[in-house]
Amino acid sequence: MTVSSDIPDTESWFHRNQQRIAPWLFLAPGILFFAVYVIAPVFQSFNLSLYEWDGLGEKTYVGMRNYEDLYWEYVDRDAFFTSLKNNVMWLFLYLLAIPAGLFIALFLNQTVRGIRLYKSLFFFPFVISQVVVGLVFTWFYDPNFGLLNTMLGWVGMGPINVLGNEHLVTYGIVAAGLWPQTAYCMILYLTGLNAVDPEQIEAGRLDGAKGWSMLWNIILPQLRPATFIAFVVTIIGALRSFDLISIMTQGGPFGSSRVLAYYMFEVALSEYGFRMGYGAAIAVVLFLIMLCFITYFLWSMYREEKGH
Amino acid sequence: MLSKMKTTAAAVAVASAFAVPASAELTGDLNIFLDTSNPAPRATMEAMIDRFKAEHPGLNVETTVIDREAYKTQIRNFLTANAPDVATWYAANRMRPYVEAGLFEDVSDLYAEPEIAEGLASTKGALTIDDKQWGVAYTYYQWGVYYRKDIFAELGLSEPTNWAEEKANCGKIVASGRACYTIGTKYLWTAGGWFDYLNMRTNGFDFHMDLAAGNVSWEDDRVKQTFMNWKELIDMGGFIADHQTYSWQEALPFMVNGEAASYLMGNFAVAPLREAGLTDDQLDFYQFPVINPEVALSEDAPTDTFHIPANAKNKEAAREFLRFATSPAEQTIINNGKNLGQLPVNAASSVDDDKFLQMGFEMLSNNSTGGVAQFWDRDAPAEMAKVSMEGFQEFMVKPDQMDKILAKLERARGRIYK
Numbered sequence: 058m059t060v061s062s063d064i065p066d067t068e069s070w071f072h073r074n075q076q077r078i079a080p081w082l083f084l085a086p087g088i089l090f091f092a093v094y095v096i097a098p099v100f101q102s103f104n105l106s107l108y109e110w111d112g113l114g115e116k117t118y119v120g121m122r123n124y125e126d127l128y129w130e131y132v133d134r135d136a137f138f139t140s141l142k143n144n145v146m147w148l149f150l151y152l153l154a155i156p157a158g159l160f161i162a163l164f165l166n167q168t169v170r171g172i173r174l175y176k177s178l179f180f181f182p183f184v185i186s187q188v189v190v191g192l193v194f195t196w197f198y199d200p201n202f203g204l205l206n207t208m209l210g211w212v213g214m215g216p217i218n219v220l221g222n223e224h225l226v227t228y229g230i231v232a233a234g235l236w237p238q239t240a241y242c243m244i245l246y247l248t249g250l251n252a253v254d255p256e257q258i259e260a261g262r263l264d265g266a267k268g269w270s271m272l273w274n275i276i277l278p279q280l281r282p283a284t285f286i287a288f289v290v291t292i293i294g295a296l297r298s299f300d301l302i303s304i305m306t307q308g309g310p311f312g313s314s315r316v317l318a319y320y321m322f323e324v325a326l327s328e329y330g331f332r333m334g335y336g337a338a339i340a341v342v343l344f345l346i347m348l349c350f351i352t353y354f355l356w357s358m359y360r361e362e363k364g365h
Numbered sequence: 366m367l368s369k370m371k372t373t374a375a376a377v378a379v380a381s382a383f384a385v386p387a388s389a390e391l392t393g394d395l396n397i398f399l400d401t402s403n404p405a406p407r408a409t410m411e412a413m414i415d416r417f418k419a420e421h422p423g424l425n426v427e428t429t430v431i432d433r434e435a436y437k438t439q440i441r442n443f444l445t446a447n448a449p450d451v452a453t454w455y456a457a458n459r460m461r462p463y464v465e466a467g468l469f470e471d472v473s474d475l476y477a478e479p480e481i482a483e484g485l486a487s488t489k490g491a492l493t494i495d496d497k498q499w500g501v502a503y504t505y506y507q508w509g510v511y512y513r514k515d516i517f518a519e520l521g522l523s524e525p526t527n528w529a530e531e532k533a534n535c536g537k538i539v540a541s542g543r544a545c546y547t548i549g550t551k552y553l554w555t556a557g558g559w560f561d562y563l564n565m566r567t568n569g570f571d572f573h574m575d576l577a578a579g580n581v582s583w584e585d586d587r588v589k590q591t592f593m594n595w596k597e598l599i600d601m602g603g604f605i606a607d608h609q610t611y612s613w614q615e616a617l618p619f620m621v622n623g624e625a626a627s628y629l630m631g632n633f634a635v636a637p638l639r640e641a642g643l644t645d646d647q648l649d650f651y652q653f654p655v656i657n658p659e660v661a662l663s664e665d666a667p668t669d670t671f672h673i674p675a676n677a678k679n680k681e682a683a684r685e686f687l688r689f690a691t692s693p694a695e696q697t698i699i700n701n702g703k704n705l706g707q708l709p710v711n712a713a714s715s716v717d718d719d720k721f722l723q724m725g726f727e728m729l730s731n732n733s734t735g736g737v738a739q740f741w742d743r744d745a746p747a748e749m750a751k752v753s754m755e756g757f758q759e760f761m762v763k764p765d766q767m768d769k770i771l772a773k774l775e776r777a778r779g780r781i782y783k
Contacts, residue, residue, distance in 0.1 A: 112441055113466030126780070133776070200607040221610040221762075309551060310609035311759035328437040329742070329751035331462060 099344065106337035112325070116334075123338035136312055137339070140320040143227050144296065144346070147316060150231045151238060151295035155287050158242025159280075163272075165243070166250045176247070183240035191304030194233035195220065220306050223313035230301050230314060238294055242287045249283030250276075285357075292350050296343065317343040392423045395682045396449035399428060400436035405636070409704035417689050424682055444468040448676035450683040453503075456491035456668040457739040458577070458746055460499060463672075469499045470673040470680060475687060484711040485691055491668050491739055500672035501687045502710040504700055507725030508558060508665040508740075511634055512627035513620065514649040516543070524651040528566075528594070531654045535603045538626045545603040547625035548761075549611030556757035557741035557750070558629055561665050562653045564591045569660030570736035577745040579782030583753075583774040592771070594656060596764045609762055617641060629653065631667065635721050636706055650724050652732060663735030664728065667743060668710070752777040 071078065106123055110116040130137035165176050182190060197204050200218040209216065219229035253276060261275040277284070299318040302308060308315040308323060315323070317339055323329075325336025401410045407430055418426050429449070431439060436453075443449065444463060454460055463469050475481050476489060476498045488502035517523070517534075520541055525531040535545040550556045565573045568587045575581045576588065598604065605619050614637065619625040621641040628634060638648055655662065671690055673683045689695060696709035701717040708716060708726055716726045729737065742750040756770045 111462055111466070113445070113462055113468060133773075135773070200610060218607045218610055221607050307551065309553075309755075309758065310762060311755045323751075326438060328434070329747040331747055 102337045102340050102344070105334055106341050108334045110333040111331040112333045113331075119334065123335050126335065127338055127342065136315060136320060139313060140315045140317045140339075143314065143316045144298075144343075146227050147231055147234075147295040147298050148292065150228070151234060151291050151298075152288075154235050154238035154242045154291050155284065157235065157239040158244075158287060159246050161239065161243045162246035162250060166247065180240050180244055182237040183244070185237075187237070187300035188304050190233055190237055191301045194229070194236075194301075195305050198229055220314075221310050223310055226306060226310065226314040230298075230305055233305065234294075234298060234301050238291060241290060241294075245283045245287045245290075246280060249280045253279045285354075289354050293347070296347050296350075317346075390423075391421045391682045391685055393425065393679050393682065395424055395426045395451070395679050395686065396677075397426065397428045397686070398436075398443065398449040398452045399430045400433045400453045402430055402432045402436075406705055409699050412704075413690065413695060413699050416695070417686060420689070421682070421685070444674050444676070448674035448678075450673065450677040450679045451686050452672050452674055454500065454670050454672050455739070455743050456488070456500075456502060456670050457743045459739070459743040460492075460670070460672070461494060462747070464494045464499050468675050470675050470677065470683075471497045472500060472673060472684070472687065473497045475501065475684060478688075481688070481691065484693065484713050487712065488668055488710050491737075492670060500670045501691050502668045502670050503690050503696075504705050504707045505666050505668040505710060506632040506707040507729055508562070508629070508631050508653075508667075509725070509728065510627050510629050510651050510653055511620075511638065511721075512649055512651065513623065513643075513647055515647045516623060516626045517649075524649075525654045527654050527658070528656040532597060532601070535598060535601060539602045543623065544605040544619065544625040545598070545627060547605050547616045547619040547628050548608045549613045549616030550608050550758045550761060551610060551612050551615075553751075553754035553758055554740070554742050555613050555616075555630075556761055557754045558631075558665065559595065559761075560591070560753075560757050561738060561741050562629065563595050563656070564588070565663045565735065565738065566653060566656035566660065567591045567594055568657070570663035570738065573663070573738065574736075574744065577741070577749075579746075579749065579778055583771045583778055588771065589767070592760065592767050595760070596767065599761060599764045604761065609758055631665075632707060632721055632725055645720060650721055652728050661735030662733055664733040664737055665740050666708075666729055666733075666737045667740045746781060748781045749777060752781075 107118060107120060108116040109119045109123075127137050129135075131141065132138075161179055165172065165179060196202075198219040200206060200216055200221065205219065206216040217225070219225045257275055257279070258271070261271055266275060297318055298316055299322065302314055302316060302319045303322075306314045308319050321336045321339040321343065324332045324339065330336065397414065399407070399410050401407050410430075411428065414426060414428055418424065440452065440454065440463070444452070445468065448468075454463070460469065476485070481501075485501060488505065489498060492498045492500050492502065512524075516538070520537050522534045522537060523530075525534050538545045548555050548559070561573070564576065567590055572581065572587060576583075581588070605616065605625050608616065613630065613634070616628070617634070617637055618641070620628050621638065621643060635648070639645075652662070652664075671687055673680055673687070677683055690699075691711055693709075693711045693713035696711040696714035699705055700707050700709040700714070700722075702719040702722065706717070706719065706722065708722060708729070716722050738744055742754065745753065753774055756774050760767060760770050
C-alpha cells in the first residue's frame with residue numbers, strides 16, 4: 058500500500074476523453090431525433106417512390122415508373138407542370154417580402170411615442186395562424202361581398218374573381234402569403250438595424266452620404282446577416298407553401314393553384330388520394346429542389362465562417 | 366297518420382322482442398367512430414346510441430365523433446392502427462379500398478338473418494363486393510331539383526318533365542335576370558351530381574356505370590352528347606357566375622335571395638334552406654327531367670353506412686349494434702324530420718310525413734326503374750372521381766375547352782384502370 062494508490066494510475070476512459078466526448082453527448086439527443094425523424098424518412102420516401110401503394114394493401118415495385126409518369130405530366134402540361142410552374146412563381150414573388158420587410162423596418166426604426174405598438178401591429182400577421190390569414194384573404198377576394206371588389210367598384214372597375222380565375226389565383230394566394238412573410242422579414246431587419254454601428258453612419262455622413270447612397274453603401278452591407286436569413290426563410294417558405302392553398306382554394310379552380318407540396322398531399326393523403334408512391338416521388342422532386350438551395354446556403358455559410 | 370303510428374308501434378314491439386334475448390349477454394367495451402359531426406345528425410346518433418346503451422347495460426359504449434371532412438382522411442389510419450368496433454362510411458366503390466385491403470369485416474352472416482335479408486334488401490347491392498356484404502346502410506337520401514315555387518309562379522312556369530321544357534323554363538328565368546341554378550363547385554363534387562344526372566338521362570344507367578368502371582372512352586360520342594347537353598345550359602347563362610369559388614353552403618344564399626331559381630342537390634339542402642327562411646310554399650322539388658326518352662329514369666341516392674373494422678375487438682357487440690341501428694323502429698326514428706330528415710333503409714320502417722321525404726321516397730320507389738346510383742365520387746374509383754370532377758368544374762367555367770378536357774380524362778382513364 059503506497060500513497061500513490063490514492064491517485065489511480067489508470068484513469069477511467071471516460072475521464073480521459075471527457076473533453077472530446079462531452080460535445081457529442083450534448084449533441085446526441087438532437088442527432089438521434091434528426092436521424093430518426095428527418096434523415097431516415099428522406100430515404101424511406103425515396104424508397105417508397107419506387108413502389109405503387111395505396112397506403113393499405115400490398116406494395117408493388119414499379120421502378121422509376123412514378124417518375125416517368127411525372128415526366129409525362131410535365132410534357133402534357135398537366136398537374137405536375139402546373140405545380141412546378143406555380144412553385145417557381147411562388148419562389149420569385151415571395152422574395153418581394155424581403156424589400157418590403159426592409160422598407161417597413163427602416164420606417165419603424167425610429168423613436169416616437171408608441172412605436173412599440175406600431176411594431177407589434179406590423180408584426181401581428183406573422184403571429185396569427187396561416188389558416189386565419191387564408192380565411193381573411195378568401196373573404197377579401199370574395200366576388201360577392203369581398204372588400205376588394207367593393208373597393209374596385211369605387212373606382213369604377215368591374216368585379217374580378219381572383220380565386221376563381223386560373224390566371225390570377227396564384228398571384229392572389231402569394232399576396233396573402235406576403236402579408237405574414239413581410240412581417241417576418243421586417244422583424245429580422247429590425248433586429249439587424251439595432252446592430253448597425255452608429256460610428257460608421259457618422260463617418261458616412263461626414264463623407265456626404267445620405268438617402269439612397271447611405272442605405273446602399275453603409276446600412277445594407279451591415280445588414281448582410283439579416284438579409285441572408287431573410288432570404289433563407291423566404292425561399293424555404295415559398296417552397297413549402299401549403300396551408301394557404303389548402304385553405305383558400307384547395308388547389309382549384311380545376312387544379313390551377315396547386316404547388317408541389319399540395320399536389321403531393323392531394324395524390325397521397327387527401328380524400329381521393331391513394332397513391333403513396335406517386336406522392337413520394339413528388340416529395341423527392343421537391344426535396345431535390347430544396348436541396349439545391351440548402352446546399353447553396355450551407356456552402357455560403359461555410360465560406361463565410363472560413364473567411365473570418 | 367294513424368296507420369303510420371301503428372306501424373311504428375308494431376315495429377318497436379318487434380324490435381324489442383328480438384333485442385331482449387341478446388341484451389343480457391353483451392359485455393365489454395364498444396367503440397363507435399362517427400363522422401356525423403353536424404349538430405343535428407350528431408344529436409340523432411348520440412340519442413340512438415343512448416337507446417342502445419339502455420338495452421345493454423352491461424356494455425360500456427364509447428362514442429367518438431370526428432369532423433366529417435377530416436374523417437375521410439383519418440379512416441385509413443384508424444382502421445389499421447386503432448380500430449373502433451363500429452365506423453361510419455359510404456357504400457359502393459367508396460368502401461372498395463378498405464374491403465380489398467381486408468380492413469372491413471365480412472358481415473354477410475347478418476344478411477342471412479331473415480329480418481335483415483327482408484328489411485335491407487334494397488341497399489344490399491350497394492354494400493356488396495365480391496358477393497359478400499361489408500356493412501349495413503343506415504340512411505339514404507334522394508337527389509333532385511329543389512326550386513323556388515314562388516319564382517316559378519311569378520314567371521308562369523311549371524315543373525319541367527323533359528329537356529325542351531327545362532331549357533324553355535331556364536330561358537325565361539335567365540330573361541328575368543336570375544340564374545336557373547345555383548351551384549358551388551369549389552369542392553368539386555357538386556359538379557359530379559350534375560354529370561351524374563346529365564349522363565344518366567342522356568345515356569342511361571348502364572352506360573353511366575360502364576363509364577364509372579372505366580369500360581368506355583371519355584372521347585366516345587355518347588359522352589360528348591352529355592357534355593353538349595350540359596353546354597346548352599351553361600351557354601344560356603343557366604348557372605350562377607363564379608361558382609368555382611363557392612362551397613355548396615355558400616351557394617345557398619343565391620337561392621334564398623331569389624337570385625337563382627333552383628338547386629340540383631341532395632335532400633340535406635332542405636334543412637339549411639328552411640332555416641334561411643324559405644317556407645314549404647316557396648320551396649318545392651321535381652325529379653330531374655327526361656332528356657333521352659329511350660332510357661329509363663335512374664336516380665342518385667347516396668347511402669351512408671356502418672361497418673365493422675376487421676381489427677375490431679368486440680365484433681359480437683358491434684353486430685348487435687348494426688342490427689339495432691337498422692331495425693325498423695330505430696330507422697323510423699333516426700330518419701324522421703326531427704332527426705336526420707332522410708330516408709330509412711329498412712323496408713318495414715315508415716317514412717316521415719315531410720313533403721320532400723315523401724316525394725323522394727315515391728320517386729325512388731316508383732320512378733327510378735333504370736337503377737339507383739350512389740354518386741359519382743362513390744361509384745367511380747377515387748382517383749378517377751377526383752380527376753373527372755376537376756374536369757367537370759373546368760368545363761363549367763370554360764365549356765369551349767370540352768375536347769381538351771375529355772382528352773385529359775381519357776388519358777387519366779388509361780392510367781387509372783389497369
